[in-house]
Amino acid sequence: MSRPPEGRLPGKKLPDSSLSERSEAGRRQARWIRPLQLAALTLAGLCGGGYYALSASGQGSGAVVLSGSLPNFTLLLAGRDVIYCYYHQPCKDQNQRKGVIQTSNTDTLMLVKVRGRRVSVLSIPRDTNVGEFDPRKSAADQKVNAKYWDGGPQALVSAVETITGERVDNYLIVRTEEAARVIEALGGLDVNVPKGGIEWIDKAADVNLKLSAGPHHLDGQEGVWYLRVRKGFGDDYGRIDHQKQALSQLASKLTTARGLSALPTILSVMGGVETNLDPGLLQSVQPVLSQFKLSFATLPTNTIPHSFNLAVDRQKLAQVWGDALSSAPSGGGPTSQDKANLNKAGQVTVLLEDASGAQLGPAMVRALNESGYPKVQLSTLPRSNEQSQVFTQTDVEVAQQLADQLNLPRLQGERFAVQPGQIGVLLGSDARQLFAALNRFAPHPPVTQPPVN
Known part of the structure; x- marks a missing residue:
């Protein structure tokens, strides 16, 4: 790729006198x-x-070829914890609500907004307060990660709508074993562990993750542990940042031959999760996944005085996840x-x-x-x-x-x-x-x- 001569625009021929005659x-x-x-x-x-990407048929036409219009919707993606009935013993029925000693929170929360070719993902910190903070109530009960246990998927959806101001069309509540199957089907996860390495051993959760600093290829179970661990990344915000990187990598694999072969496994997993999403949506969108432009952001928050809870900063939210950033390029002039x-x-x-x-x-x-x-x-x-x-x-x-x-x-x-x-x-x-x-x-x-x- 040769650089054009100084003072010239690509594809334009200028007379020798043009530079001296050009106005300020x-x-x-x-x-x-x-x-x-x-x-x-x-x-x-x-x-x-x-x-521009190739069409679903793989023929390079120089333009995007779509079958029908691209969808416009929002999807709340939540990862729920394991419920324990006894010390070191998960409940056999992970949907029971009585006789538990540790409830199921949703510490991983992402709101996905699809607008044409733009796919914008917003990570919501688990300690985000829902609505105005009430010092007379339990701080833990006001956090967004507790709403699923309080009232199920609809309560969680309502909480996220309150926090973000966005309508949530669909929800997808995933357990750890289901996420592990998807990661495994997509060929695992490639990560770069920060200096100092990571060691997370939790007998109660049956976790044994030891990773030295540097590159690693993780299988499905290790990948889930890596996505959940905070140690080595500083805090919940650090964990959210490496979750973004992992999710971006997994999404890119959906467009590969491995992703195509993994589609039946992913659809079977969707059959066992809590969702109101049409399983056929993934199949209809899959041919045009390579045309989507992904972006990820973290919900901006401020610490609420005398509390560990966080209040959303709506002004900054518009700057990192506003509609202007979610709209696809027009393809016209600057x-x-x-x-x-x-x-x-x-x-x-x-x-x-x-x-x-x-x-x-x-x-x-x-x-x-x-x-x-x-x-x-x-x-x-x-x-x-x-x-x-x-x-x-x-x-x-x-x-x-x-x-x-x-x-x-x-x-x-x-x-x-x-x-x-x-x-x-x-x-x-x-x-x-x-x-x-x-x-x-x-x-x-x-x-x-x-x-x-």
């Missing part, structure tokens, strides 16, 4: 037009077609928001982590520079099978723009290793295929000439 207004316009056009040529091209984000792109620092194992980092730095991101810091990591992704804390709009250009999922979190003014990009081993056009710029080992006799 024209120069100002070129400063944002040129990177925007380069973004389309470089980043979208590197993704093997950018925003909007005023596009221009504003492009100006911000020149100010943020992109922390590029190359774990592709193919030395794609230097070539990606060049592509990012040409696309309006002049501040790029490259670090090379050991090869990782984690999914390539864009991640951020506060600079969500710019991160979304970059994720769209790279055709990668965008993750917003509270504990990602980025600061305000920084956006992270992780290149996993899948980057070799996603950005195959970069291979020509990647360094190659020197060719050793045979000795001359």
Whole structure:
């Protein structure tokens, strides 16, 4: 991919005198037009077609081919704990409500919003208060994770609607053994354990998870333990962040041959969970999964004084999970928001982590520079099978723009290793295929000439 001569726009021929005759207004316009056009040529091209995907039949037509209209709905995904009747002994009937010593909470809560090609996932911290905090009532009873036990799925749905202000159309309540079957059917989970490793041993829950720092491939049961553990990730927010990464990876596997073969298992699991979701929806959506653009965010909260409960911050919620972020790109010309984000792109620092194992980092730095991101810091990591992704804390709009250009999922979190003014990009081993056009710029080992006799 050759860079156009300085002062020229791709595909445009300018007379030799054009630069000297161009007005100041024209120069100002070129400063944002040129990177925007380069973004389309470089980043979208590197993704093997950018925003557009192949049709369900696998024939490359250059445009999205859909059978019918894409769905628009919301889905509440909840993971429920095990119910214990005696010490170290789970109840044989996991649906009983009497004679238990430990009830079933829903510490994992995600609200999925599907709007056209956008799939936005909002993680809700387990300690989030439902409505206004009442100091006269039990703090634990006011937390969202207790509502399922109090009144079943409908009570949980109502609580999430109160917290987010969103209508919840469907719910899916999953137990640990069901989640393990899905992870196993999709081929397991690839993770990168942080420094210090993870050790979680809980005889009561029959958990025995010991992972050293570095990359690991987990089976279904280990994957569920990893998603539930907080130790090694700091707190519930850290756990939520690595849950986002895992869910993004599993969702991407649904579009592979392994995902297709796993569909019967996933459908059989859905037959045993608590849900009001039509099982046929997954089958109808599966052919167009590769066209969905994923983004993940964490519900912003503030600590309620004299309590461990959390109050939702609605102003920040609109910034990280608003309708503007949930709408798909129009495909038309640049909007005023596009221009504003492009100006911000020149100010943020992109922390590029190359774990592709193919030395794609230097070539990606060049592509990012040409696309309006002049501040790029490259670090090379050991090869990782984690999914390539864009991640951020506060600079969500710019991160979304970059994720769209790279055709990668965008993750917003509270504990990602980025600061305000920084956006992270992780290149996993899948980057070799996603950005195959970069291979020509990647360094190659020197060719050793045979000795001359």
